[in-house]
Amino acid sequence: MNNERLKSITLGLVVLVGMASAALLVRWADTLHPPVDPNAIDERLYVNDKTARRMSLGFNGLAADWYWMRSLQYVGKKLLNSTGDISLDDLSGLNMNLLVPLLDTATTLDPEFIEPYQYAAVVLPAIDVQHAIRLTEKGISANPEAWRLYHHLGYIYWRQGEFQKASEIYGQGAQIAGAPFWMEGMKAKLLSEGGSRSTAREIYTRMYEQSNEEQTREMARKHLMHLDSLDQRDALRKLFATYKARSGKCPDSWRELEPVFRSVRIPMNQAGAPLDPSGAPYILQAGACEVELDPKQTKVPLK
Amino acid sequence: MEEQLRTLDAAQATTPYAESKVVRYGSLWRISAIARNAFREALRDRVLYNLVLFVLLLTAAAIFIGELSGGQERKIIVDLGLSAMLLFGVFIAIFVGVGLVYKEIERRTIYAIFSKPVGRGEFLVGKYLGLCFTLLVNVVVMGVGVSLALMYVSRGWDPLITTIWPAVLMIYMQLMLLTAVALLFSSFSSPALSALLTFMIFIVGHFSADLKVLAVSLGSASARWFFTALYYLLPNLANYSFITPAAHGRTPAAGFVFANALYAVVYIAVILAAATLIFSRRNFK
Numbered sequence: 329m330n331n332e333r334l335k336s337i338t339l340g341l342v343v344l345v346g347m348a349s350a351a352l353l354v355r356w357a358d359t360l361h362p363p364v365d366p367n368a369i370d371e372r373l374y375v376n377d378k379t380a381r382r383m384s385l386g387f388n389g390l391a392a393d394w395y396w397m398r399s400l401q402y403v404g405k406k407l408l409n410s411t412g413d414i415s416l417d418d419l420s421g422l423n424m425n426l427l428v429p430l431l432d433t434a435t436t437l438d439p440e441f442i443e444p445y446q447y448a449a450v451v452l453p454a455i456d457v458q459h460a461i462r463l464t465e466k467g468i469s470a471n472p473e474a475w476r477l478y479h480h481l482g483y484i485y486w487r488q489g490e491f492q493k494a495s496e497i498y499g500q501g502a503q504i505a506g507a508p509f510w511m512e513g514m515k516a517k518l519l520s521e522g523g524s525r526s527t528a529r530e531i532y533t534r535m536y537e538q539s540n541e542e543q544t545r546e547m548a549r550k551h552l553m554h555l556d557s558l559d560q561r562d563a564l565r566k567l568f569a570t571y572k573a574r575s576g577k578c579p580d581s582w583r584e585l586e587p588v589f590r591s592v593r594i595p596m597n598q599a600g601a602p603l604d605p606s607g608a609p610y611i612l613q614a615g616a617c618e619v620e621l622d623p624k625q626t627k628v629p630l631k
Numbered sequence: 632m633e634e635q636l637r638t639l640d641a642a643q644a645t646t647p648y649a650e651s652k653v654v655r656y657g658s659l660w661r662i663s664a665i666a667r668n669a670f671r672e673a674l675r676d677r678v679l680y681n682l683v684l685f686v687l688l689l690t691a692a693a694i695f696i697g698e699l700s701g702g703q704e705r706k707i708i709v710d711l712g713l714s715a716m717l718l719f720g721v722f723i724a725i726f727v728g729v730g731l732v733y734k735e736i737e738r739r740t741i742y743a744i745f746s747k748p749v750g751r752g753e754f755l756v757g758k759y760l761g762l763c764f765t766l767l768v769n770v771v772v773m774g775v776g777v778s779l780a781l782m783y784v785s786r787g788w789d790p791l792i793t794t795i796w797p798a799v800l801m802i803y804m805q806l807m808l809l810t811a812v813a814l815l816f817s818s819f820s821s822p823a824l825s826a827l828l829t830f831m832i833f834i835v836g837h838f839s840a841d842l843k844v845l846a847v848s849l850g851s852a853s854a855r856w857f858f859t860a861l862y863y864l865l866p867n868l869a870n871y872s873f874i875t876p877a878a879h880g881r882t883p884a885a886g887f888v889f890a891n892a893l894y895a896v897v898y899i900a901v902i903l904a905a906a907t908l909i910f911s912r913r914n915f916k
Contacts (some may be wrong), residue, residue, distance in 0.1 A: 382838070382841065384835070384870035385837045386717065386837050386868070386869065386871075386874065387708075387717070387718075387798060388713045388872075388875055388876075389706075389710040389713075389714070389874050389875030389878050390710040390711060390714040392710075392875070393700070393703070393707045393711070396701070396703065397700055397701075398698050398699075400699065400701050401699070415743050438875050438878075440875070440879045443701060443702070443703055447701070451758075469829070507903070521803075530666070539702075540701070540702030540703070541701040541702050542701060542702065543701065604751070607690065
């Protein structure tokens, strides 16, 4: 082996061994790092939205994408670190201080980027309703032809119980060219039965259909499951009432109602218990004519 | 550059000088010979290797961005692809642009070139066009890359594929402007200083709208005059930023593109004239 070859092999080995050692050392250093409570410490944004736009030098679209993805990661991380099944529209207990500036910056960098406004309309009402309204209105003023934003603004007011205002917003959105026919229907529905279950179903169905963002779709899907489950439990209570009228007592087990379930084709498990929209069996409160979700198995939100 | 000299020599050696191509086709032929060689030199310097990095970046984005973007992968592909196109282009325009003249001086090949019937202006314009052609190849290949990435994420034809090309054209015009600026600085300054100054022009060029606002809002007449002058003197690069609207499927109006193209042509002509003026005064004898 000549001298040059030996030198090359030695240097190659130094590179390989050195890199492996560096990787091991950094892993070791990570283990020594004091743990950080992600809910206790929130970093601050280094620059505000307007400065970020100025500094973007024509890369504002890319910078907006970056802030948008950071918003999603921020919420996702908080959800992962939380315990229990928390809905996207009820994150008030998760200390989301950074979410408003993140979404604000994303939308200032790219005012035509619709998705952050929609996300703000879904997530922010439980955290800070004024910011939710402000951001959605900011989106409407930058994109007056985006009827979806009227749908989301109407949703915020509907959540606040301001059905008259929500109806007006849907009415304004319905005037936009290309707005779907159901916007006009929502206007009337909110006026006549704003707080009803069918209005809620309509709102969440439209949200599920219109959103491209997976977390929002999942949230809408869970609300729809919850609404379906409420309807199912009402139907079961009616069945209990009929059963009690005939037999003079409430059913003690699901088996007693199995023939009825079979005749109306209600899905059941092997024990004859009807299944909720997530596929988990309902729990019968024996002798009480009452039914409830199984908190251990169901994926339907409990409230 | 040796090749460039050989081309020029060959044209003269094979035919009597008065009948040679150099004279027959005059200035245009000499400029194209220098431009061709500047392009070949860029290829030899592996400038187009940045395309490999670009392809890797886009491939990674197309595959992984869907997980992170909440259903916005098409927008992000366009933003990322066109921004990378602009950024890589700016780096090429600056770092290759500032070396165009300096390398010839350092290698002393410039003395041999100017011993032939080549004008200073022809030399600069040829160098400029050579780099512009390199950037054109770069930009077109990257545009095709972005289109392919869009087809991948959309699983077929995507309407954004047609809307990105006007934005690509605007990026190219911006790069042409910046190359001219880099060449201007390199005609009288060192590469490091030229790169720094060109980069500063790129930054300030994107703040041109703020300069105008500043000029209007200032109380002092002299300050107002100064910032207004600066606004008109510096290249208005902000007008060439059409990446974000392109990601939303919007295309610039034909009149807007034409006006900016015309502005670019005029501004580049001015810059190259100024560069030639400065370069003509330098002594290479």
